[in-house]
Amino acid sequence: MRVIIPIIFFLFTFSIFAQDFSNPKSVPTFFGSDQSSFTGIKKKDIVFKTLEFISKKTDSLFLKRMKLKENDSIEFQISYIIDAYGYIENDSTIINTPITSFNNYMKLIINMLPRFTPAINDNNETIPYKIEFTGKFNVKSKKLNHFQYEVNEYFLADIDIVPIFPGCEGAKDAIDCFNQKMMEHININFNYPQEAQKKNIQGRVSIQFIVDEFGNVNDIKTRGPMGGELLEKEAHRIMSLLPKFTPGYQKGKAVKVKYGIPINFRLQ
Incomplete structure (x- = not known):
């Protein structure tokens, strides 16, 4: 009889919006930015400099053509992918x-962004990376030179109080307790799918989910090996059974926090 061993590794990522499933070792670096900065700073730097780039490239004639007047504002959602070559x-x-x-x-302006130093994975291979953010532009002095952006999902380094797993209240280290x-x-709750056992399907499933501002677990996403749909389904089921958390807080406000957890399914 084969012994079924669920091999579980934990990797926690707290992101400014969406992060891809590769759980990169390093996110892209904007041209001229400090490559030694940690991931949280780099992501914020990309968002800030993207907005700054748009502002500089948007002239008053275009704003007039758009019938945008002084103090008008435009809410926006922006996303783009930086490929494995930094473009x-x-x-x-x-x-x-x-x-x-x-x-x-x-869109034309963003496609003009300078080349990035691309993201890399744990094997030091360059990989694509998706950037997403929302916010608001304001028209000032006939220019699009004032903006704000909303941070709805956070990095660990940015969180004042991380989400608390039930039973970890009062723990000295909330993250260590979360891991346990x-x-x-x-x-x-683990149950290796019988059909996957019969077909000898095994491999790593990367899972992402969000603990929202109310402590609920939602937006569960999985990505497994080729042909690993059964493993993905099981990983999703396990995460859907997670209890309600005490939400994370930033500056006294409950916020969304994104987690990434890779699980290796292995038959021995």
């Missing part, structure tokens, strides 16, 4: 504002 991936840019022509204009409780949760 903006073709057709990856998505802009969402109330003005279609403004969307098209900003998560391992217990997976071991209790």
Whole structure:
């Protein structure tokens, strides 16, 4: 009889919006930025400098054409992919504002961003990386030179109080306690799919989920090996059984926190 061993590794990522499933060792670095900075700073730097770049490239004539007046504001959603070579991936840019022509204009600007130092994975291979953020532009002095952006999901380094796994209240180290409780949760609920056993399907499944501002676990996403849909389904089921958390807080406000957990399914 084969012994089934769920091998569980924990990696926690707290992201400014979406992070890809590769759990990169290093996110991209914007041209001229400090490459020694930790991931949280780099991501914020990318967002800030992207907005700054858009502001500098948007002239008053275009704003007039868009019928944007002094103190007008535009809310936006922006996402794009930095490919494994540091360039903006073709057709990856998505802009969402109330003005279609403004969307098209900003797409052109973002595609003009300078080349990044690409993200790398644990094997020091360069990989694609997705950047997403939302916010608001304000028109000042006939320029798009004032903006703000919303941070809805955070890095560990940015969190004042991390989410608390039930039973970890009062623990000296909330993250260590989280690790232990998560391992217990997976071991209790783990069930290697019989069909996967018969077909000798095994491998790593990367899982992401969000603990939202109410402590609920949602937006569970999985990515497994080729042909590993059964493993992905089991990983999703286990995460869907997670209890309600005490939410994380930043500056006294409950916020969303994103976690990434890779699980290796192995048959021996």
